[in-house]
Amino acid sequence: MWGDFVKKIPSIGEAEWQVMEVLWEKGQATFSEIRSALREHNWSQTTIHTMLTRLIKKGAVAIKEGTSPYLFYPLVSREECRRHETLAFLRRVYNGSVKLFLTNFVNDVDLSDEEIDELLKVLEKCKTSEHSHEGGK
Amino acid sequence: MWGDFVKKIPSIGEAEWQVMEVLWEKGQATFSEIRSALREHNWSQTTIHTMLTRLIKKGAVAIKEGTSPYLFYPLVSREECRRHETLAFLRRVYNGSVKLFLTNFVNDVDLSDEEIDELLKVLEKCKTSEHSHEGGK
DNA sequence: ATCTATATTCTACATTTGTAGTATGCAGTT
DNA sequence: AACTGCATACTACAAATGTAGAATATAGAT
Known part of the structure; x- marks a missing residue:
């Protein structure tokens, strides 16, 4: 149905998902914005940074070229990620x-x-x- | 009704879930039965054994006392696991x-x-x- | 008693993910 | 130039999970 040329949606962990939520919500954001949006999680700054780095490596996030305090933005939409997760979930738990x-x-x-x-x-x-x-x- | 003794549902990985499916389906099974049920996965025997061991450690599976070729059986029902997974999934991906x-x-x-x-x-x-x-x- | 096939245990390793310390770069201020 | 703060990078570590080789136990066949 989706052929072989489907954009590969990276796997996004539970905590990473939180970071993505911020990006999806804001469209784009600097590190401090992200950090303050996630304030309540009490994550160390490095933790958040690590997640951003990994999300970038996975192709889920990118940095807008030439922005001084980096502007991060999502490369995958919440919709496609949701679909991906949902299908995987249904397959796994409910036989699809x-x-x-x-x-x-x-x-x-x-x-x-x-x-x-x-x-x-x-x-x-x-x-x-x-x-x-x-x-x- | 169960007061504070809410049974803790262990986390079950993707592959482990397959093993559980067999047990849920059969009610109980020996290792070879499980193995042959999972035949198509082409997992090495040890792989399956490892998963069983871990599921036991997690409290998801048990061995029926005094069975010679061990009889494995599930300690958690498919229903509770499904509920657990579903709630986690909805919380994570769809804000609950x-x-x-x-x-x-x-x-x-x-x-x-x-x-x-x-x-x-x-x-x-x-x-x-x-x-x-x-x-x- | 020995051999053999199946049963069971132990150990190991890579990857993913959550978590975070430490270090360096850079910019504005003193 | 030195100090202070935020920005960015590098490194580390533990737990969970998928995967499996090697070793040992044990029962039945010879």
Whole structure:
């Protein structure tokens, strides 16, 4: 379905994901901005730097050319990362089946009827709204 | 009901999960049974053994007392593991919001209207059926 | 008792990830 | 020039995980 020429989404760890969130939120940011956005995590500066470095090496982040205090920005979108993680997760835990996921999850975790109603609404909307990617099988 | 004794669900890696699947499927199994069930993975025997050992150490698997060719069996249910993984996943990737998950995911990945209908049905059923769990959190 | 095949244990190594100390570079101030 | 602070780099270490070789135990066949 996605052919062989799919952009390879790098794997992003739990803590790294936090850093990415900041970048996705801000679009771009200097180190101090990132640091202060992550203030509550009480990570040492070097820790954050290490993560940025690794994210760069992985191709998830880049530094805008010629910026003095470096401006970091994401090279992969939150959407593609989410999709990637989601597919991996479903494959791993639910045999790749969204249906199985919903069935089990909604049973396991107590979702209130209100929440279920919300989900129903969301799904309904998705259905009616045409997703026009026909792109042949 | 379980008060503070919340059973701690161990973290289970991707490959380890495969081993657990076998155990969940069979209920219990000897090493050779497990091995042959995982045949297609082309893992060396020791690899599988290592995983079993680690799963035991983690408290995810146990050996039935006094069985000659050891009988391994799961100590944690697929359901609780799934719940655990799911919550962690949602927290990590979707800010803990199922709604966000559905919205994004259904948009990102092309779900056919049929699939959406199926999901709708599943959700509807969940709503009407009493879920008599006590609320957790 | 010996051999052999399967069962079980021990040890090892690379990679990924979280975490962080230390060191150096550079710019503005004294 | 020296000092002070932030910016950036280099190095390190432990835990988790995937992967597997080597060694030993043990039961049944010879």
